[in-house]
Amino acid sequence: MIDRIARVTAHVVTIPREVPYLGPLRAGEVVNRAGYIVRQGNRTLYPTQDRSIVLRIDTEAGLTGWGETYGIVAPEAVRAIVDDVLAPVLEGRDPSAPAVIHEDLYDLMRVRGCFGGFYLDALAAVDIALWDLLGRRLGVPVSTLLGGRRHARIPAYVSGLPRASLAERVDFARDWQARGFVGFKFAAVVADEGAEAEIAALRQGLGPQARIMADLHWKYSAAEAIRLIRRLEPHGLAFAEAPCAPEDIAGQVEVARAVGVPVALGEELRTVFEWLPRLAARCMAIGQPEMGHTGITEFCRIGALCHAHHVALMPHAAIGVGLFMAASLQAASAQQGLPWHEYQHSIFDPNRHLTQPTGSTHMTCESGFYTLPDGPGLGVEPSPALLVQITA
Template identity: 85%
Template sequence: MPDRIEKVSAFVIEIPRDVPYLGPLREGEFVNRAGYIVRKGNRTLYPTKDRSVVLRIDTEKGLTGWGETYGIVAPEAVRAIVDDVLAPVLEGRDPAAPAVIHEDLYDLMRVRGFFGGFYGDALAAVDIALWDLLGKSLGVPVSTLLGGRRHDRIPAYVSGLPRATLAERVDFARDWQARGFNGFKFAAVVADEGAEAEIAALREGLGPRARIMADLHWKYTAPEAIRLIRRLEPHGLAFAEAPCAPEDIEGTTLVARSVGVPVALGEELRTVFEWLPRLERRAFGIGQPEMGRTGITEFARIGALCHAYNVEVMPHATIGVGIFMAASLQAASAQQKLPCHEYQHSIFDPNLRLTRPTGARHMACEAGFYVLPDGPGLGVEPSDELFTHAVA
């Protein structure tokens, strides 16, 4: 007899942090009454705490699957979608067909225009939990379900240098280099002396062999981005991430055709329908799917699409408790062209205590490489401590 979904539960998780994401507040930035700051560099809202939405699916036969989605802004919106829209539809369904269920849930709201945003985020959490359930029921990792694991270790690059001054950021990067990491990405929106000064100082401090990337955070028009990237190229820029507004496909395409380094993008794109027009225009050379927004089904489809266009996949990593990070490692390990995976050190390491392995080995990131968990499903599940951070 098939199993059935009995209950779907969503939890908002909130974790204090000492330094806000992207580093200390700059002049003119302040914490508003809801606990958010607007970064002047890109006019974007960020929380002062790490927040996420964790999803639990329980079946009639006693299995539990775990998912997680991006929840740093208005996480209650995602929880409301799960409780009011998705849970009643999921209850009673056989959980053994994650991709089929994903398509059915996507169709529920298509005619209302909800093919992205918070609805897409909620679908990602459900999808991850369903794949976790399927792996557990069969006793295999998610990577096996996706066709097999190509990589037991995945190269990692250090993302973000959250220090107040340029000299401190260079020293911070050198500390990570001493630990065995060779890739470093800086955020141009908090490069107070300018992106060119930032990369010049990092290149001098890290030496000629280090890979240095720049996240431009969708800040520039196409001509502005082209001029800036061309100034960064002589310093050995590895790639330029998110140069233009995400809706400016033609502008991003122009940048990609006008500079000598790859353009990277994708963290804000949730479905293959958003990826395809950008791939058709050759708007980027490096794809950065974010598991917390895509879920496993769309991540795998995006990876296959990138492979067909000969585009490398370097998955994005954002604020989370570790559930969708494990899912990203599982799905990424099945990709053929996988030069590296983003490593958010200020999130991954301190939050590792919030998950525990379902097998003998936990996930880790050491000496420049991610090590994957070896248990069934995602390979990790929430620890008891995680729910001490749940918001009622």
């Protein structure tokens, strides 16, 4: 008998943090009444707490699938889309075809211009939950549903060095190096003495074998980015991420052709329709899909596009409780060209207790590698600590 979707619910989860994302506040940065700050380095809004959207799909037969999406800014917008648009369409539907359902939901709002932003974030949460549900029903991990696991372990690089001074950031990176990590990414937005001074100090502190990356956070014009990256190259820059505005495809192409290191892009892009013109223009050597924006279906289609364009896949990792992180690891493990996966240590480690394994092992990140959970579906599910928040 066909099981059908009985209920779809979305929950906003808030997790306090001692230090805001990207580190302490800089000069001119203040917390507004909604709890946000505008980082002066890239004029972008960030929360002072971790927030996410957790989505639950229950079937008539009593099965449950869990999803999650990006919710750090205006999370109620995503929840409203789920409650008002998606849940009524999904209820009563057979959940066993996640990709087909994703396409149908995408079609609902395209003529109104909703083929990105919060609407696609909501679709990502639904998509992850449907894949989780299917894996649980069949008793296999999502990676098996996607064709099989190529990588039992995934190399991880340390992302972000949230300390107040450059000396403290170098010491912090060295602590991670002592734990077995060899890749480190700094944020130009909070490199107070400049990106060149930042990478020079990190290179001196970490030695010649360390892989050092720079996240430029869309801060520069193409010309400015080219000049900066060329100054960073002598210090052994591994790649330059997000050099100029995400809508400036021509500028991204200009940067990619003018510098001697790979350019990484893509965390803000949600569908193959956004990825294809950038890949065709050859404006990146590394693609960084963010599971919280794409969902599993689009993530895998993006991975196939990157493979066809000889672009390495290096998934992004955003603020979340761990459900879409598990989805990212499951989907990434089935990809071929996978040199690294981002490791947001200030999020993954303190929030890991919010999930528990569906099998015998939990996801971990130690000694420079992610280890995947072995249970069915995503391999993880909300722990009692998280269930308390979403059932209150």
